[in-house]
Amino acid sequence: MASSSLAAWDYVAIIGYFILVLCVGLYSLCRSNRGTVSGYFLAGRHMLWLPVGASLFASNIGSEHFIGLAGSGAAAGIGVAAFEFNACLLVQLLGWVFLPVYIASGVCTLPEYMKKRYGGQRVPVFLALLSLILYVFTKISVDLYSGALFIQVTLQWNLYGAIFLLLAITAICTVTGGLAAVMYTDTLQFIIMVIGASVLSIMSFIKVGGYQQLKVKYMDAVSDDTRNNLTEGCGYPREDSWQMLREPLHSDMPWAGFLFGQTVASIWYWCTDQLMVQRALAAKNLSHAQGGCLLAGYIKLLPMFLMVLPGMISRVYFPNELACASAESCLEVCGSATGCSNLAYPKLVLAVMPTGMKGIMLAVMLAALMSDLTSIFNSTSTLFTMDIWKYFREKISDKEPSVKELMVVGRLVVVVMVIISILWIPVIQQMQGGQLFLYIQEISAYLAPPIAATYLVAIFWSRGNEQGCFWGLVAGFIVGVIRMVLDFVWRGPPCWGEDHRPAITAKVHYMYFALILFWITVIVDVVVSLLTKPPEQEKLIRTTWWSRFSSAKRTDEDEFKAEGIDPPDKQETSNEESHEESYCHRGYNWFCGYDDTARGKFKMLEQREHLRKITSLKQSAKAKVFLNLNLVIILIVSTILYIYFSIPNTRVTSVFQ
Numbered sequence: 001m002a003s004s005s006l007a008a009w010d011y012v013a014i015i016g017y018f019i020l021v022l023c024v025g026l027y028s029l030c031r032s033n034r035g036t037v038s039g040y041f042l043a044g045r046h047m048l049w050l051p052v053g054a055s056l057f058a059s060n061i062g063s064e065h066f067i068g069l070a071g072s073g074a075a076a077g078i079g080v081a082a083f084e085f086n087a088c089l090l091v092q093l094l095g096w097v098f099l100p101v102y103i104a105s106g107v108c109t110l111p112e113y114m115k116k117r118y119g120g121q122r123v124p125v126f127l128a129l130l131s132l133i134l135y136v137f138t139k140i141s142v143d144l145y146s147g148a149l150f151i152q153v154t155l156q157w158n159l160y161g162a163i164f165l166l167l168a169i170t171a172i173c174t175v176t177g178g179l180a181a182v183m184y185t186d187t188l189q190f191i192i193m194v195i196g197a198s199v200l201s202i203m204s205f206i207k208v209g210g211y212q213q214l215k216v217k218y219m220d221a222v223s224d225d226t227r228n229n230l231t232e233g234c235g236y237p238r239e240d241s242w243q244m245l246r247e248p249l250h251s252d253m254p255w256a257g258f259l260f261g262q263t264v265a266s267i268w269y270w271c272t273d274q275l276m277v278q279r280a281l282a283a284k285n286l287s288h289a290q291g292g293c294l295l296a297g298y299i300k301l302l303p304m305f306l307m308v309l310p311g312m313i314s315r316v317y318f319p320n321e322l323a324c325a326s327a328e329s330c331l332e333v334c335g336s337a338t339g340c341s342n343l344a345y346p347k348l349v350l351a352v353m354p355t356g357m358k359g360i361m362l363a364v365m366l367a368a369l370m371s372d373l374t375s376i377f378n379s380t381s382t383l384f385t386m387d388i389w390k391y392f393r394e395k396i397s398d399k400e401p402s403v404k405e406l407m408v409v410g411r412l413v414v415v416v417m418v419i420i421s422i423l424w425i426p427v428i429q430q431m432q433g434g435q436l437f438l439y440i441q442e443i444s445a446y447l448a449p450p451i452a453a454t455y456l457v458a459i460f461w462s463r464g465n466e467q468g469c470f471w472g473l474v475a476g477f478i479v480g481v482i483r484m485v486l487d488f489v490w491r492g493p494p495c496w497g498e499d500h501r502p503a504i505t506a507k508v509h510y511m512y513f514a515l516i517l518f519w520i521t522v523i524v525d526v527v528v529s530l531l532t533k534p535p536e537q538e539k540l541i542r543t544t545w546w547s548r549f550s551s552a553k554r555t556d557e558d559e560f561k562a563e564g565i566d567p568p569d570k571q572e573t574s575n576e577e578s579h580e581e582s583y584c585h586r587g588y589n590w591f592c593g594y595d596d597t598a599r600g601k602f603k604m605l606e607q608r609e610h611l612r613k614i615t616s617l618k619q620s621a622k623a624k625v626f627l628n629l630n631l632v633i634i635l636i637v638s639t640i641l642y643i644y645f646s647i648p649n650t651r652v653t654s655v656f657q
Contacts, residue, residue, distance in 0.1 A: 010359030017363035053295025054190035068437025070311025070345035077241025079253035081304035095293030118466035141421035196364035235325025257511030268448035381410035450476025453521035468529030476521035
């Protein structure tokens with residue numbers, strides 16, 4: 001095995017990575033149009049399919065995927081890869097079902113879509129707040145913890161010191177350049193992630209002796225305590241470790257719960273979450289948006305081979321650490337009594353990669369973390385400023401906030417979200433038996449299904465109204481929070497502990513609960529809608545699947561209202577040259593991307609004209625044929641992989657069982 005410490009060339013690789021990211025970030029800062037809401041939050045809607053697809057993948061694959069997928073692979077086998085194959089399909093659902101409606105409606109945020117669809121403010125504000133809660137619990141805090149954990153293992157730094165360093169670096173790209181900067185840096189980080197992770201995976205398989213040898217060695221990867229029968233049956237690999245979708249009642253990945261319950265929770269993330277959808281909305285037209293979804297789908301086939309299987313290889317090399325089977329031994333290894341499998345990926349990097357390559361892999365982890373955090377920060381800023389701050393600001397002062405105010409508030413809210421997320425990190429360390437990725441899925445199952453349900457009803461059922469949507473969300477949220485609180489109070493015991501949980505948490509798997517929660521929300525939405533007045537016909541124009549091609553005029557479509565800027569006029573243009581500002585004021589406006597001159601307003605008008613073309617959903621015949629052909633291919637490939645890895649085969653069992 002290679003040395004476990006970093007050498008000079010490793011630090012050179014890390015420094016080189018940071019220089020590249022800063023150069024790309026500064027390039028996008030100077031190139032992008034950040035002076036309008038659309039320019040800052042949606043990159044002017046001029047992105048091609050490559051950065052769209054790269055950003056979809058990079059925004060999804062954060063450091064929590066490297067840490068979490070590898071950790072779950074080390075602990076329980078290939079089952080966790082089902083989430084990745086499922087994503088291949090759901091991102092196409094976004095491209096072919098949800099995106100045409102979002103783009104046709106011309107919205108900047110998804111709560112804004114709900115406002116157009118139903119009217120009123122309580123549904124958009126509720127959705128924005130719920131999304132921010134999910135970001136704190138499942139994204140920002142998890143990303144910070146997983147990225148800092150990797151740095152802690154490789155550089156022996158303090159966990160919270162590493163967190164603050166990561167935040168400082170990430171802020172450079174996010175606060176200044178808006179979505180354009182995020183997507184350009186995502187494209188660079190996407191390339192670094194795929195290449196670096198592929199090198200590690202190949203070298204790991206060479207060392208372990210190939211896939212068939214891994215199947216044998218993994219089943220024998222147990223700690224010394226387990227070998228000496230000191231752990232009362234704990235610490236052994238699962239018998240179904242090499243089966244993806246498993247027995248439906250008592251397994252950790254029940255096939256029925258996953259296909260029918262987990263899928264609806266995942267629809268929230270891929271099809272109705274601002275974080276992911278915002279990347280596709282930045283595309284220059286529907287064809288490029290769908291092309292980006294296809295690229296992201298193809299690349300999502302890789303994590304099984306780049307993260308899950310390497311995590312299983314890591315357990316082969318480090319069974320005493322990753323397969324610790326008692327509270328005492330786990331506390332000694334990683335400071336957590338619930339398990340240490342989250343160490344799988346960083347320990348494999350230190351063990352396998354030669355000098356110089358370790359630094360590159362650390363850069364890969366930083367790329368994953370930064371791409372995820374920059375995306376989250378940008379989406380958090382968008383949601384709060386456009387759907388929460390504007391609403392309460394108008395309620396208090398009876399006037400809309402200026403663009404400058406929105407830009408400042410959007411940056412300040414990120415700081416608040418980060419502070420809350422850091423305070424939540426100690427809770428994450430004790431969740432899901434040390435399996436970080438399962439913690440994310442569990443929290444999503446309690447909060448996300450109501451969001452997915454209300455968007456599906458909004459898009460496909462024209463009779464649905466604002467009252468039904470709101471009370472469906474409220475009912476689903478209350479039920480989901482109750483289950484989440486019960487899970488925090490009564491945590492699932494590790495293998496060596498006794499289960500004292502109530503039946504609702506002990507007997508109902510979180511995936512089945514997600515299915516129940518989804519249908520509770522749908523039923524409440526439908527019943528309340530039928531008992532109240534139907535929505536106004538104008539609200540249905542270009543906001544449902546059935547009306548996406550409508551050319552009717554909406555009264556809420558104003559050329560400049562969406563940007564918060566008054567239309568430019570000739571007098572303003574002639575006075576522009578005589579209006580002088582201090583160097584500090586001009587420097588501040590440049591840093592924030594704020595431009596209220598006539599030139600900036602005319603540029604904003606050009607963007608609105610571009611938006612009008614996008615919302616027509618026009619596609620060339622050749623593009624449609626090419627895109628649909630690739631859609632069929634990726635659906636077939638994903639389905640075949642699902643079936644191949646889920647069919648029970650001759651089980652490889654440990655010699656110790």
